[in-house]
Amino acid sequence: MIHRIQPLINTFSKKPRQLFFIDGLGALLTIFFLTIVLTTFQEYIGMPKKTLYFLSVIAVIYGIHSISCYFLNPRNWHPFLKIIAFANLAYCFITIVFIYYYFQNMTVLGLLYFFLELLVIFGLVAIELMVIFNQKNKQSIKS
16 A cells, blocks of 8 residues: 555655645635535534534644645745644544534534545545655665
């Protein structure tokens, strides 16, 4: 499996700016779904609006971080990518806690949305961490 995504890891290791762009777009998409789509159809989702807005505030903060890194393009990008990778993990765990807490109210559609969102974010985090690890290995080999 890893050998299939290794070209992707190599590309993002050379151009981490693209990874910040993808992360920022993902945050914007999350904000759109949480604040517009899911709150509009909240009765078909089961998660309270207040919780959806809370999750969207987190996504706004993460989006600002990623888009800022994309535009500022820091030379030492590792700590910024590590921050967003672990922040994304925190978002996933917060979401899982809310799903557990509101499970009795959640609909199949709501569970499906959050399952897919978590799947995408966990995949992105895996790529982000592999890029960091890949880059650190290259630096230690050069030393």
